[in-house]
Amino acid sequence: MTLKQTIRERRSISAYQDKEVSAALVEELLETAIWVPNHKLTEPWRFVFVQGEAKRNLAEINREVAMAKSNTDNKEDLQVISDNAFDKINRVPFLFFVINTLHTDAKLREEDYAASSCLIQNFSLLAWEEGLSTFWKTGKLATCAETAELIGLTENERVVGQIQVGYPAKSPTPTPRFAAKDRITVVE
Numbered sequence: 155m156t157l158k159q160t161i162r163e164r165r166s167i168s169a170y171q172d173k174e175v176s177a178a179l180v181e182e183l184l185e186t187a188i189w190v191p192n193h194k195l196t197e198p199w200r201f202v203f204v205q206g207e208a209k210r211n212l213a214e215i216n217r218e219v220a221m222a223k224s225n226t227d228n229k230e231d232l233q234v235i236s237d238n239a240f241d242k243i244n245r246v247p248f249l250f251f252v253i254n255t256l257h258t259d260a261k262l263r264e265e266d267y268a269a270s271s272c273l274i275q276n277f278s279l280l281a282w283e284e285g286l287s288t289f290w291k292t293g294k295l296a297t298c299a300e301t302a303e304l305i306g307l308t309e310n311e312r313v314v315g316q317i318q319v320g321y322p323a324k325s326p327t328p329t330p331r332f333a334a335k336d337r338i339t340v341v342e
């Protein structure tokens with residue numbers, strides 16, 4: 155697989171095979187993924203691997219998030235929403251959080267987020283080469299207070315993403331992108 159192919163073919167996929175993803179492999183991929191450009195070399199990231207009981211607790215938080223969003227009173231529908239929300243997290247083969255220390259300088263805070271985004275993309279490409287798909291999530295579950303407590307987020311930190319990893323069970327068709335050539339302005 156060439157880098158060009160990996161970049162073009164990588165997809166965010168949330169349907170996974172029932173196959174374990176080893177923490178050692180994720181750790182190994184992260185050792186490479188961290189080699190990103192990083193202004194002032196702040197290396198603002200840390201990672202939280204969510205496993206076992208903690209993953210079930212995160213799934214319970216997702217259940218609560220889904221129930222709070224639901225707009226039905228039908229008991230059966232609510233049960234389905236509740237069970238689906240729990241399973242959606244509990245069945246993810248490997249799940250971790252990318253966390254940033256919040257720099258006191260606003261510009262560096264933004265640049266730290268940019269560098270961490272590069273790291274996540276690196277990780278996703280490396281994972282794809284290993285036959286793994288990733289899904290970067292920043293929704294309510296990733297950012298709510300209950301999750302912050304579960305993963306031990308401190309006051310001067312933020313979640314950059316909840317990263318789901320697994321061997322994909324399907325290969326979705328990509329949404330076409332606008333050509334870069336149509337977004338180029340030449341100034342001379």
Ligand SMILES: Cc1cc2nc3c(=O)[nH]c(=O)nc-3n(C[C@H](O)[C@H](O)[C@H](O)COP(=O)(O)O)c2cc1C
Binds near residue numbers: 164165167291328
């Ligand atoms: C910063 C960031 C946050 C994202 N958060 C979410 C999210 O909360 N939920 C979600 O379904 N997808 C999320 N995504 C994934 C995008 O939806 C996905 O990359 C996009 O649909 C394109 O699909 P592809 O990655 O397969 O090309 C996020 C992507 C990025 C870069």
